[in-house]
Amino acid sequence: MKLNYRVVIFLLAALFGLGLSAPSLLGIKGPKITLGLDLQGGLHMLLGVDTDEAIRSKVKSIASSIKYAADDEELIVDEFKVEKNGVSFELLDKDDVPKMDAILKKIPGVAVVKEGLKYRVTLTPKEIESVKQYAITQAVDTIRNRLDQFGLAEPTVAKQGKDKILVEVPGVKTPEQEQRIRELIAKAAHLQLMAVDEERAGRVYQMTPAEAARYGDVILQDAQDPNRKYLVKEIPILDGSMLTDARVAFDRNNQPVINFTLDSQGARIFGDFTGKNVGKRLAVVLDNMVYSAPVIRERIGGGSGQISGGFSVKEAHDVAIALRSGALLAPVFMEEKRSVGPSLGADSIKASMIALITGFLAVVVFMVLYYGMAGVIADVALVVNLFLILAVMALFGATLTLPGMAGIVLTVGMAVDANVIINERIRELLYEGKSVAKAIEQGYANAFSAILDANITTLIAAVVLYAYGTGPIKGFAITMSIGILASMLTAILGTHGIWQMVEQKIDKKSLGKWFGIKLAGGKK
Amino acid sequence: MELFKYKKPIPLMAKAKLFFTVSVIAVLASWALIMFKGFNYGIDFAGGTLVQVKYEGKAPLPKVREAIKHSKVFEGASVNYFGSEDEIIIKVRTSSKQLGTDIGDEARQLLKNTGKFEVRRVDMVGPKVGNELREKGLMALVLSIAGILLYVSFRFEWRFAVASVMALVHDVSIAMGAIVLFNVEVNLDILAALLTILGYSLNDTIIVFDRIREGLTSVRSPKLADIIDESVTRTLSRTTLTSLTTFFVVLTLFLMGGEIIHGFSFTLLVGIVVGTYSSIFIASPLLMMMGFDVQKYRQKLAEKKKREAEKEKLRAMYEQGTV
Numbered sequence: 001m002k003l004n005y006r007v008v009i010f011l012l013a014a015l016f017g018l019g020l021s022a023p024s025l026l027g028i029k030g031p032k033i034t035l036g037l038d039l040q041g042g043l044h045m046l047l048g049v050d051t052d053e054a055i056r057s058k059v060k061s062i063a064s065s066i067k068y069a070a071d072d073e074e075l076i077v078d079e080f081k082v083e084k085n086g087v088s089f090e091l092l093d094k095d096d097v098p099k100m101d102a103i104l105k106k107i108p109g110v111a112v113v114k115e116g117l118k119y120r121v122t123l124t125p126k127e128i129e130s131v132k133q134y135a136i137t138q139a140v141d142t143i144r145n146r147l148d149q150f151g152l153a154e155p156t157v158a159k160q161g162k163d164k165i166l167v168e169v170p171g172v173k174t175p176e177q178e179q180r181i182r183e184l185i186a187k188a189a190h191l192q193l194m195a196v197d198e199e200r201a202g203r204v205y206q207m208t209p210a211e212a213a214r215y216g217d218v219i220l221q222d223a224q225d226p227n228r229k230y231l232v233k234e235i236p237i238l239d240g241s242m243l244t245d246a247r248v249a250f251d252r253n254n255q256p257v258i259n260f261t262l263d264s265q266g267a268r269i270f271g272d273f274t275g276k277n278v279g280k281r282l283a284v285v286l287d288n289m290v291y292s293a294p295v296i297r298e299r300i301g302g303g304s305g306q307i308s309g310g311f312s313v314k315e316a317h318d319v320a321i322a323l324r325s326g327a328l329l330a331p332v333f334m335e336e337k338r339s340v341g342p343s344l345g346a347d348s349i350k351a352s353m354i355a356l357i358t359g360f361l362a363v364v365v366f367m368v369l370y371y372g373m374a375g376v377i378a379d380v381a382l383v384v385n386l387f388l389i390l391a392v393m394a395l396f397g398a399t400l401t402l403p404g405m406a407g408i409v410l411t412v413g414m415a416v417d418a419n420v421i422i423n424e425r426i427r428e429l430l431y432e433g434k435s436v437a438k439a440i441e442q443g444y445a446n447a448f449s450a451i452l453d454a455n456i457t458t459l460i461a462a463v464v465l466y467a468y469g470t471g472p473i474k475g476f477a478i479t480m481s482i483g484i485l486a487s488m489l490t491a492i493l494g495t496h497g498i499w500q501m502v503e504q505k506i507d508k509k510s511l512g513k514w515f516g517i518k519l520a521g522g523k524k
Numbered sequence: 525m526e527l528f529k530y531k532k533p534i535p536l537m538a539k540a541k542l543f544f545t546v547s548v549i550a551v552l553a554s555w556a557l558i559m560f561k562g563f564n565y566g567i568d569f570a571g572g573t574l575v576q577v578k579y580e581g582k583a584p585l586p587k588v589r590e591a592i593k594h595s596k597v598f599e600g601a602s603v604n605y606f607g608s609e610d611e612i613i614i615k616v617r618t619s620s621k622q623l624g625t626d627i628g629d630e631a632r633q634l635l636k637n638t639g640k641f642e643v644r645r646v647d648m649v650g651p652k653v654g655n656e657l658r659e660k661g662l663m664a665l666v667l668s669i670a671g672i673l674l675y676v677s678f679r680f681e682w683r684f685a686v687a688s689v690m691a692l693v694h695d696v697s698i699a700m701g702a703i704v705l706f707n708v709e710v711n712l713d714i715l716a717a718l719l720t721i722l723g724y725s726l727n728d729t730i731i732v733f734d735r736i737r738e739g740l741t742s743v744r745s746p747k748l749a750d751i752i753d754e755s756v757t758r759t760l761s762r763t764t765l766t767s768l769t770t771f772f773v774v775l776t777l778f779l780m781g782g783e784i785i786h787g788f789s790f791t792l793l794v795g796i797v798v799g800t801y802s803s804i805f806i807a808s809p810l811l812m813m814m815g816f817d818v819q820k821y822r823q824k825l826a827e828k829k830k831r832e833a834e835k836e837k838l839r840a841m842y843e844q845g846t847v
Contacts, residue, residue: 005845006845045623046653047623048621048650048652175628175629175632175643175646179624179625179626179629182623182624182626183623183624185623186622186623186624332623333621333622333623334619334620334621334622334623334626334648334650335621335649335650335652335653336648336649336650336653337626337628337646337647337648337649338645338646338647338648339628339645339646339647340644340645341642341643341644341645343578343642343644344576344578344644344645347782348782348784351780351781351782351785352777352781352782352785354776354780354781355773355776355777355779355780355781358776358780359772359773359774359776359777360773362769362772362773362776363769363772363773366768366769366772367769369525370525370526370527370765371525402784402785403713403716403785403788406777406781406785406788406789409773409774409776409777409781410720410770410773410774410792412773413766413769413770413771413772413773413774414724414727414766414770416766416769417727417762417766417769417770420762420765420766420769421731421762421766424759424761424762424765427526428530428758431530444842445839445842445843446738448838448839448842449734449835449838450730450731450734450735452838453675453676453679453730453734454726454727454728454730454731454734455727456675457672457675457676457723457726457727457730458723458724458726458727459723460668460671460672460675460723461668461671461672461719461720461722461723461726462719462723464664464667464668464671464719465664465668465716465719467664468660468661468663468664468667469664469712469715469716473712473713473715473716476716476720477716480720480723516525516526517526
């Protein structure tokens with residue numbers, strides 16, 4: 001027996017297959033196959049982003065910077081209105097126009113239309129598009145940040161398509177935990193410090209939202225007592241974008257509270273405002289709920305504050321994470337969700353392993369019965385093929401899903417196809433009276449074009465499936481494709497090499513043992 | 525062991541009309557089923573929510589139905605056993621956009637007093653995603669067929685390509701008909717199964733066509749029917765064997781792979797049977813029907829010898845080991 005290059009390649013492939021599938025199978029160190037969420041359990045979500053809301057808040061923040069700058073320069077602004085894509089207002093004094101123009105010049109991405117003393121400031125279409133895009137990327141970053149801090153292993157957060165976000169969290173243990181994760185993601189974490197409209201606050205319970213809007217106010221609910229209402233100025237003094245840190249702490253009554261710190265700009269605005277408004281109330285608003293509205297006793301410098309209001313420890317923890325990782329510029333909503341409990345995943349693995357092993361044994365035994373030694377050789381190739389699939393998947397960090405397992409099972413059935421074709425060809429040639437060596441060589445040559453064409457067409461279907469499939473289905477396409485490619489190496493090249501090693505030993509009398517046939521003229 | 529020992533060509537083409545009749549009836553019946561009864565779309569394509577709950581012991585079906593009866597989100601929900609009597613599946617066409625408290629959480633609340641249970645799976649697909657998935661799925665089917673058509677035209681001849689695609693349409697139609705007939709729920713995995721059938725059935729057809737391509741030059745008779753009979757008979761053994769091994773493994777998947785993979789393996793089982801049948805009895809006669817002319821083909825071959833050269837090149841490549 002002499003080694004030939006085909007056998008050498010086959011052996012190398014076998015070593016590669018065994019070596020790289022060992023970490024996944026035996027749990028030792030090395031590159032491993034990742035189990036899909038359907039097999040290990042976990043949460044898969046596709047989120048949409050409400051980008052219109054991002055536009056609204058962008059407009060609001062432009063409104064508040066115009067107002068702040070106008071106050072700073074002591075310009076008198078009247079009829080200030082927030083509209084869909086911009087704001088409009090009127091100056092009372094003609095002399096203020098150049099100053100206002102200078103202020104507006106500093107705001108990027110807006111178009112200004114002037115009509116006498118009337119101003120209309122709107123976002124440019126380009127700015128609208130970029131705000132929308134930014135809202136999506138910002139949501140991706142923010143959600144990733146929150147999940148990373150939540151402390152579960154390896155969550156995936158990625159933009160998918162034009163305007164969707166894919167979130168995958170493996171290792172979720174219970175539905176309760178899953179719900180908590182969803183709530184953490186959904187939290188807008190929009191912190192606002194707002195001035196209570198003390199002039200009209202007494203009438204808040206009689207006021208309609210429309211009336212409040214006329215005064216430039218909004219009515220907000222108390223976080224704990226839904227019956228309690230506050231009338232606050234619509235444009236906030238400052239918001240969470242100026243926040244640098246948020247931590248859980250405990251107050252004197254041992255209740256969890258959240259301490260936050262503002263950046264220098266925020267601290268300055270906060271200090272200025274509190275200095276000018278001693279005796280009035282300041283509402284701490286989180287996601288449009290008023291958590292507290294303490295009376296300002298003196299100017300508050302240093303830029304730190306506190307949110308209190310009956311949190312549980314878990315809640316406070318999650319709110320702090322959300323505040324630290326920043327507010328969502330736009331709310332996210334659920335488009336698709338798939339969550340699988342760990343026990344179901346384990347059941348699926350068990351069931352598909354049983355199917356794989358049974359199917360594998362059936363094919364292996366059948367091939368030996370039908371082809372004799374030729375069947376054994378095909379079976380060796382099949383085993384190497386299986387290891388190769390696992391090895392390649394581990395190498396590229398591919399994900400094994402339940403349909404992926406089905407793909408492997410299917411490969412077991414189809415990978416022996418190449419050997420069936422080849423063996424049938426060899427048998428034919430032997431019947432024609434060719435010598436064993438010749439029958440083998442010609443058999444492989446004749447079978448090659450058929451196998452190639454057949455595999456390529458199957459591969460076309462698999463590639464399309466990969467391109468258009470989602471999640472688990474992609475897993476099916478992956479294992480099928482790898483299986484097909486690996487079978488070209490094992491079932492064609494590998495078995496060919498083995499035959500070349502042993503063919504001298506085969507004489508025409510032992511065709512029954514080697515190929516499972518009896519020639520009409522031959523003896524037993 | 526040998527199941528089919530080649531003695532002489534089986535005169536299959538003589539009976540082509542019979543096979544055609546059977547197939548046309550089956551395809552038409554499938555189309556009628558698809559049109560009049562329609563697919564039972566699962567939540568992947570129709571949108572909706574699915575909650576899989578496992579009880580300790582037998583699941584109290586009536587109690588569950590009672591518990592969710594008055595809930596608004598579960599209006600029109602169906603509750604059924606899933607795989608075993610411990611496990612149930614609640615399906616409803618509604619979906620919630622909310623991240624905080626979703627339909628799964630709602631189900632957990634409502635079922636609180638029905639016994640000890642575990643919510644094992646909650647799938648929710650919004651209507652927009654459902655539509656998108658359906659469009660993408662259809663696109664995938666069309667693109668696969670187009671890709672296959674192109675490849676086969678390039679490697680064989682256009683009539684071969686058309687015949688193989690018609691055989692594919694035949695297979696996929698009948699598999700879809702079976703899905704409708706047995707009320708299998710159509711989700712993404714069924715789409716994957718249908719695409720696999722495409723690949724698989726084509727695989728079979730190509731092997732036969734490859735033999736016919738070979739027979740066009742090697743079989744003495746100038747009659748296409750003879751060449752086809754010879755080629756089909758020669759590949760009969762392989763076609764049956766491979767179909768058997770694949771059928772075996774898919775059958776184990778069907779019987780032991782668990783409830784989730786049932787629809788998938790069922791579709792594959794039907795596809796394997798139909799695909800095998802069509803590559804033997806349908807694809808090649810179609811070639812004949814389209815008026816493939818052996819004489820012309822041979823003339824063309826003699827003129828150009830293009831395909832032969834290509835094959836030689838492949839063979840040479842293989843022998844040098846560069847493939």
